[in-house]
Amino acid sequence: MRPVNLTTVLLTLIVALTFQLYPWSGQGVILRPDFLLVVTLYWVIRAPHLINVGIAWFAGLIVDLSTGSLLGQHALAFGFAAFLALLYQRRLVLFNRWQLTVYVFALLISERAIVLMLKLFADNENPGLSYFWPVITTLILWQLMVLMFGAPTRPRH
């Protein structure tokens, strides 16, 4: 696992934001992955000294602004997911790849659940269970991140 520098991290975050802004239309919109979330979580697990709860929260705030939702909804969910990732970060790097994938799956579900809860509190309509489908595509994206930047786990000898 090579050390990472802040420039790489910020660049990937900006690229993820660009993908987040891509105009989706038609039925595929139901599967749109959370580009920014998966990149943020990857760097939180891989480089917690660079990306912490604060930056994850800020990334969530940007998602709030770009979706036009109430400020702080996605920010809170991103911050909480980053917190859950950091909580067991030292153990996570000892996991193997599939264990880590399962944990990331839980993180993504928790983020969606928090946003759903906050949205329902704010009198939005319930989109139903299909709201959780993008977790699957986001998980595929996670594997792509692992392929591109290496697994955030410690190599075994």
Add this chain to the structure above:
Amino acid sequence: MLKGVHQKLEPQESPAFFVRGPSPFSRMMFFCALSIVLMAVDSRLNYLAQFRQTFIAALHPLELIAQAPSDWGMNIRHYFTAHGRLLDENQALKQEAVQHKVLLQRLQTIELENAHLRTLLQGNVPIIPKAILGEILHMGRDPFSNVIVVNRGTHHDVKAGQAVVDAEGVIGQVTRAFPFSAEVTLITDDNLAIPIQVERNQLRAIAFGEGKSNTIDLPFLPTSVDIKVGDRLVTSGIDGVYPAGLAVATVTEVRQSPDSPFAKIVSTPIAGVNNHLQLLILSLPEPQQSAMPTEATQVTAETAKVAPTTSPSPTAKPSIENKPNASR
């Protein structure tokens, strides 16, 4: 991984592995509190409108980059569109234009006659609103609300509160205007209400969106109400936002349940709410124009002046930031 941090520290201090600043829990609590405060401020107070607008404007170049691939794809597809199909389409459009022109000639004379009659009766001459042609950028990124984003903003004189229509009927209302784009809430959104009139018998009512199901609801009408399946609902024009006579929806279902004093009337929107690219943004009628100096019309002119601002308008408030706050 922690090499960078390690170098910055004094050699006597604890190893970098243990030095991570405040614990994740305390950070999380701090940012949770911050976002709860933000949510409260954003939903109850209006301080953040300017911040949001500035940010969206700053995001515009990134948005353009994101849209570039799909634009290229569209261009390539257009380039390869069969020549013959375009010719056919052109022919059909020309025919349609001629037909419309014939109808328009009649309409113009009738409109002139109508205006003349109205001046004779000292009524207000109906104003035909100006319109801006816009194009749908995307269907909104939030799966919780029925909004579309169009490519016209405050730079093109679009303001929050304006009505948005397409060739068939009303689509919705601009709820947020950003410098280069605007957010249009569709009439199917459950926060948007629109004053309507049944075309057949001029019965007035207020229609509410139903959210996900893509239908429009007419609540609080008695079971004995004279509305039948197939009735066309048009805008009544009493709100000062939508000009009168625009098609809104057709009634598809009228149900009477024995345990409710109200009929359940479901209608579907006429405009292609989900399948058009071009749409028109109508400018808000200016209240000064309807004020006439003649004594006889003083009362009506004044009510017309007051109506768009102070009347308990059931449609969305034309403020820049607020989501439509219709109270059921």
